[in-house]
Amino acid sequence: MLSSLKLFKLPIKYLTPFSCSSIFGSYGEARDATVRWPHFSVFGPHSWFLEGLQGNSGFCSSSCCSFRVFSSFAVDKGDQKCWSCGASAASFPFLSCDSCRSVQPLDPSINYFDIFGLKKGYDIRDHNLENKYKEWQKKLHPDLVHSKSEREKNYAAEQSLRVIEAYHTLSRPLSRAIYLVRLEGVDFDEEKTISDPDFLVEIMEIRESVEEAVDKEALKQIESEIRVKLGKAQNSYEKAFENRDFEDALTLIRRMTYYERAIEEIEKKL
Numbered sequence: 001m002l003s004s005l006k007l008f009k010l011p012i013k014y015l016t017p018f019s020c021s022s023i024f025g026s027y028g029e030a031r032d033a034t035v036r037w038p039h040f041s042v043f044g045p046h047s048w049f050l051e052g053l054q055g056n057s058g059f060c061s062s063s064c065c066s067f068r069v070f071s072s073f074a075v076d077k078g079d080q081k082c083w084s085c086g087a088s089a090a091s092f093p094f095l096s097c098d099s100c101r102s103v104q105p106l107d108p109s110i111n112y113f114d115i116f117g118l119k120k121g122y123d124i125r126d127h128n129l130e131n132k133y134k135e136w137q138k139k140l141h142p143d144l145v146h147s148k149s150e151r152e153k154n155y156a157a158e159q160s161l162r163v164i165e166a167y168h169t170l171s172r173p174l175s176r177a178i179y180l181v182r183l184e185g186v187d188f189d190e191e192k193t194i195s196d197p198d199f200l201v202e203i204m205e206i207r208e209s210v211e212e213a214v215d216k217e218a219l220k221q222i223e224s225e226i227r228v229k230l231g232k233a234q235n236s237y238e239k240a241f242e243n244r245d246f247e248d249a250l251t252l253i254r255r256m257t258y259y260e261r262a263i264e265e266i267e268k269k270l
């Protein structure tokens with residue numbers, strides 16, 4: 001089974017998602033493989049992210065039952081060439097060519113953090129996401145390629161849309177939190193209701209206090225209290241994610257979701 005690894009010496013464009021079980025029978029086998037071939041990174045669902053191999057990221061971008069394996073060579077700059085002029089990628093991620101400015105085809109294995117050159121994690125405060133987003137839009141915006149081929153127009157439309165999605169997902173703390181756990185292959189069901197009794201009591205109390213608020217000042221006070229709770233939940237989520245405690249992370253996402261909705265409801269009344 002592990003002999004399949006020779007496939008991974010192929011450039012990234014030849015790699016396709018494999019079923020987990022078609023390559024590795026178990027987590028142990030996957031781990032052994034990366035010990036034997038330390039320049040290979042294995043990413044995928046079921047928390048198969050192997051420590052110390054986060055560079056040149058690959059990840060499971062499709063369904064939960066498939067994953068991808070990328071060698072560190074696969075995403076080497078030299079391996080990616082511009083479809084239009086043939087120049088090698090000068091930077092990663094390779095969304096547009098630095099030589100001829102052609103927009104490159106969409107590569108779904110590049111995750112939202114890769115797009116903005118960010119380390120995968122919850123805290124992205126110091127990384128000026130908005131500026132990076134604007135820089136991409138200057139290079140990828142469909143209006144820039146209106147005189148180009150249909151092929152490039154399609155690439156620009158897809159890349160631009162994906163960068164917009166990436167920006168909106170990462171710029172909002174809640175959607176960033178959800179994206180992060182999903183990137184780890186963790187299933188997050190947005191419809192699942194809250195079952196923690198303590199939290200249900202807290203929700204009741206917030207609801208009552210909002211109903212009983214006598215004026216806008218009282219509502220503003222409740223809102224600021226909820227924002228404090230939201231901030232604490234976000235900090236706890238960050239720690240839970242770092243510790244790979246995904247159960248806790250999912251519970252905190254539900255808290256964050258509730259607090260954000262409660263704040264929205266209060267703001268409608270203000």
Ligand SMILES: [Zn+2]
Binds near residue numbers: 082083086099100102
């Ligand atoms: Zn080019």
